[in-house]
Amino acid sequence: MAESSGPAAPETRSLFLRLPSALRVPMAALGFIANTLVHGPVLIVAALVKLLPVPALQHWLERRLPGIAESWIAMNSAMIDGFTRTRFLVEGLESLRPGGHYLVLANHRSWVDIPVLQKIFNRRIPLLRFFLKRQLIWVPVLGLCWWALDFPFMQRATKSQLARRPELAGRDLAATRRACEKFRHLPVSIMNFVEGTRFTPAKHASQGSTYRHLLRPKAGGAAFVLGAMGDALDGVLDVTVHYDRAQPSLADLFADRIRTVRVRVVERPIPEGFVGADYEGDRDYRRRFQAWLNQMWIEKDLCLQGWETEASR
Numbered sequence: 001m002a003e004s005s006g007p008a009a010p011e012t013r014s015l016f017l018r019l020p021s022a023l024r025v026p027m028a029a030l031g032f033i034a035n036t037l038v039h040g041p042v043l044i045v046a047a048l049v050k051l052l053p054v055p056a057l058q059h060w061l062e063r064r065l066p067g068i069a070e071s072w073i074a075m076n077s078a079m080i081d082g083f084t085r086t087r088f089l090v091e092g093l094e095s096l097r098p099g100g101h102y103l104v105l106a107n108h109r110s111w112v113d114i115p116v117l118q119k120i121f122n123r124r125i126p127l128l129r130f131f132l133k134r135q136l137i138w139v140p141v142l143g144l145c146w147w148a149l150d151f152p153f154m155q156r157a158t159k160s161q162l163a164r165r166p167e168l169a170g171r172d173l174a175a176t177r178r179a180c181e182k183f184r185h186l187p188v189s190i191m192n193f194v195e196g197t198r199f200t201p202a203k204h205a206s207q208g209s210t211y212r213h214l215l216r217p218k219a220g221g222a223a224f225v226l227g228a229m230g231d232a233l234d235g236v237l238d239v240t241v242h243y244d245r246a247q248p249s250l251a252d253l254f255a256d257r258i259r260t261v262r263v264r265v266v267e268r269p270i271p272e273g274f275v276g277a278d279y280e281g282d283r284d285y286r287r288r289f290q291a292w293l294n295q296m297w298i299e300k301d302l303c304l305q306g307w308e309t310e311a312s313r
C-alpha cells in the first residue's frame with residue numbers, strides 16, 4: 001500500500017495546525033476561493049479563445065486546458081496537506097498512465113470524495129470529468145470552468161415531464177453520446193458515481209440495499225459510456241473510498257477531524273462483448289452488465305467491511 005502525503009513542509013503544517021479550527025476552516029475556505037479566482041478566469045478566457053474557428057488553435061487549447069485545471073487541483077491538494085494531518089492510504093496507482101483513457105467507477109460517501117479523488121489521481125491519469133446536472137452551470141466561476149473543460153451537463157427529466165413529453169427520454173443519452181465522441185480523441189478519465197447519490201443510512205434503508213456499506217449501483221450511465229467508447233478506453237478503474245468518520249464534510253476535513261482516508265484502485269479490463277453494445281435494446285447485454293457491476297459492488301462491500309473491522313480493533 002502506498003501512502004500519499006502532501007508536499008507541505010512539517011513546519012508549515014505545524015504553523016497552520018496551531019490555529020484553532022474556528023479560524024483554520026475559514027482560512028482554508030478563503031484559500032480555495034482565491035485559488036479558484038486565480039485559475040478560473042484563465043480557464044474561461046482560454047475556452048472562449050477555443051471558440052474561434054481555427055482548428056489548429058482549438059486542438060492546441062484542448063490539450064492545454066486540462067493542465068490549468070491540474071495546477072488548480074495541485075494547489076487545492078497542497079492546502080489539504082498544509083491544513084490537516086489527514087493520512088491518505090492509497091493502493092493501486094502503480095500502473096496508471098496520465099495519457100490513458102479510463103472509466104472511473106467509485107462509491108460515493110461525501111462531498112469530500114471529489115477533492116480526495118482529484119488529489120490522488122492528479123497528473124497520474126487524465127483530468128477527471130464528471131457528468132453534471134445542467135443547473136450547476138450557474139454556479140459562480142466554477143460553472144464556467146466546468147463548461148470550459150468540456151464537462152458534460154445533463155438535464156434529468158422527471159416522470160411527470162416524461163409523461164407529457166416522451167421525447168425527453170433520449171435527451172441525456174444524446175448528451176452522453178456527444179461527450180463520448182469528443183472524448184474519444186483526447187486522454188480522458190470519465191468519472192461516474194454509479195450509486196447516483198451520497199450514501200446515508202436513511203437512503204440505504206429506503207432502498208433495501210443488499211450491501212452493508214453501499215447503495216445499489218445504477219448501471220445505465222456507465223453501460224452507455226462503455227457501449228459508446230469502450231474501444232477507446234484502456235480499462236475501468238474500480239475505486240473504493242473509506243473514511244474514519246461515517247459521513248465527513250469539508251468542514252470536518254479542514255477542522256482536522258478526518259484522520260485517515262483509505263482508497264483502493266483496481267484496474268479492470270472491459271469484458272468481452274461490452275464494446276458497442278446497446279444497453280437499452282439488448283436484454284442479454286443489460287443482464288450481463290448488471291451482473292458484472294453487482295459483482296464489483298459485492299467485492300467493494302467486502303473491502304469496506306474489512307477496513308471497518310480493522311479500524312474497530
